[in-house]
Amino acid sequence: MTTLLAIGTGKGLFLATSTDGRRTWQLSGPHHPMTGVYAVAVDTRREVPRLLAGMTSSHFGPSVATSDDLGASWQEPEQAPVAFPADTGASLGRVWQLTPAGPAEPDVVWAGTEPSALFRSTDAGRTFELVRALWEHPHREQWGAGFGGQAVHTVLPHPHDPARIAVAMSTGGVYHSADAGATWAPGNTGIRAYFLPDEWPEFGQCVHKVARDAGDPERLYAQNHHGVYRSDDGGHTWLSIAAGLPSDFGFPMVAHPTRPGMIWSFPLAADSRRFPVDERCRVYRSADAGGTWEALSAGLPAGPYFPAVLRDAMCADDADPTGVYFGTRSGEVYASRDEGDSWFLVAAHLPDVLCVRAAEV
Amino acid sequence: MVTVLVPGPLRGEVGGAARLTVAVAGTLRDVLDELAGEWPRLARRLRDERGEVRRHVNVYVDGEDCRHLGGLDAPVPPGAEVQVLPSVAGG
Numbered sequence: 001m002t003t004l005l006a007i008g009t010g011k012g013l014f015l016a017t018s019t020d021g022r023r024t025w026q027l028s029g030p031h032h033p034m035t036g037v038y039a040v041a042v043d044t045r046r047e048v049p050r051l052l053a054g055m056t057s058s059h060f061g062p063s064v065a066t067s068d069d070l071g072a073s074w075q076e077p078e079q080a081p082v083a084f085p086a087d088t089g090a091s092l093g094r095v096w097q098l099t100p101a102g103p104a105e106p107d108v109v110w111a112g113t114e115p116s117a118l119f120r121s122t123d124a125g126r127t128f129e130l131v132r133a134l135w136e137h138p139h140r141e142q143w144g145a146g147f148g149g150q151a152v153h154t155v156l157p158h159p160h161d162p163a164r165i166a167v168a169m170s171t172g173g174v175y176h177s178a179d180a181g182a183t184w185a186p187g188n189t190g191i192r193a194y195f196l197p198d199e200w201p202e203f204g205q206c207v208h209k210v211a212r213d214a215g216d217p218e219r220l221y222a223q224n225h226h227g228v229y230r231s232d233d234g235g236h237t238w239l240s241i242a243a244g245l246p247s248d249f250g251f252p253m254v255a256h257p258t259r260p261g262m263i264w265s266f267p268l269a270a271d272s273r274r275f276p277v278d279e280r281c282r283v284y285r286s287a288d289a290g291g292t293w294e295a296l297s298a299g300l301p302a303g304p305y306f307p308a309v310l311r312d313a314m315c316a317d318d319a320d321p322t323g324v325y326f327g328t329r330s331g332e333v334y335a336s337r338d339e340g341d342s343w344f345l346v347a348a349h350l351p352d353v354l355c356v357r358a359a360e361v
Numbered sequence: 362m363v364t365v366l367v368p369g370p371l372r373g374e375v376g377g378a379a380r381l382t383v384a385v386a387g388t389l390r391d392v393l394d395e396l397a398g399e400w401p402r403l404a405r406r407l408r409d410e411r412g413e414v415r416r417h418v419n420v421y422v423d424g425e426d427c428r429h430l431g432g433l434d435a436p437v438p439p440g441a442e443v444q445v446l447p448s449v450a451g452g
Contacts, residue, residue, distance in 0.1 A: 060406035
């Protein structure tokens with residue numbers, strides 16, 4: 001079995017593969033050099049796995065490319081795969097997220113974009129169409145932009161019900177549809193927006209990442225711009241699970257693919273101090289849905305450590321036991337073959353890591 | 362006829378060609394629209410879906426920056442040379 005780790009960086013996509021149970025890795029790249037690869041997906045629903053990369057050239061704009069031979073060759077359609085219709089007056093800044101839908105829709109792939117919008121592909125990620133109802137939502141004019149731009153960075157299809165989908169955006173918060181995207185409603189009750197005069201608004205929160213629990217699809221976890229939360233009602237109301245963490249600031253939130261209640265995060269000290277807490281490289285794991293947390297650092301650098309981990313730069317694979325991966329803004333990628341108990345270096349000296357995704361292929 | 366000079370990073374979109382010939386003159390918009398018909402992947406690297414020339418793409422008409430000639434309304438007479446150059450950008 002081959003495990004593929006796709007590493008999107010500020011200057012291209014790197015691919016690491018392992019054929020010995022994730023002990024050693026071979027690195028190739030950069031694919032799509034001199035593009036920022038903010039989104040990558042490994043779609044294993046297909047007989048032949050498909051890689052999808054959302055890349056942005058600072059000169060020549062954004063695009064999405066696909067590969068059906070694990071990155072040996074890439075394809076792009078003639079026309080722009082993700083583009084705003086003319087009547088919107090908008091243009092694509094970048095694709096922030098590429099998410100294959102559930103097993104009931106094997107050719108559906110979702111794309112979250114900047115400016116904040118959701119696109120849907122029915123040809124497995126070759127071409128996409130704007131989800132009009134979210135774009136035309138009356139709240140849209142009030143959605144703001146964080147430092148990274150205004151973007152839908154998280155797309156969470158429901159694993160069993162194709163009609164249900166959640167998205168998260170910065171800023172704007174979490175929105176849900178229960179009718180395949182025809183209508184959308186915010187779901188941010190309980191998430192604090194300390195940076196607004198009304199700290200508990202209906203929408204406008206700066207949610208950094210949302211993940212869905214492996215066992216209960218109504219259970220979601222959110223890393224917010226200060227605040228770590230859990231929802232047990234499908235993402236409508238949220239409760240803090242930050243008490244056991246050394247800081248409630250950070251970007252990623254990753255849920256175990258099969259073990260209910262297990263999640264990982266990478267806390268940073270604060271909005272105003274975006275370094276690992278105590279300047280130590282530590283992943284935090286909860287095995288009880290955020291009730292308690294433990295620091296994981298075996299194999300990680302022991303000395304003072306300053307790089308951050310961005311919202312999509314941490315992931316889990318689908319192997320057994322589950323592997324966990326994270327990449328840093330200093331171009332290092334670490335992996336764990338034992339759910340985070342111990343770590344080892346997969347790659348170093350890469351450009352800044354924007355996203356990672358891993359799967360058995 | 363108008364000649365379009367393609368920069369190195371984009372020649373892969375046009376079969377390796379360094380220069381293309383476009384059988385239309387008029388404005389720069391006309392030329393780029395015509396180009397898009399034959400080479401859509403090149404065209405979308407140069408302009409976004411609103412038709413605006415991308416911020417870090419520079420287009421020169423007979424050596425003059427099109428932004429000083431009216432942008433996409435810049436006149437491109439028959440025989441003109443349109444040169445596309447990536448700007449100095451990035452880190």
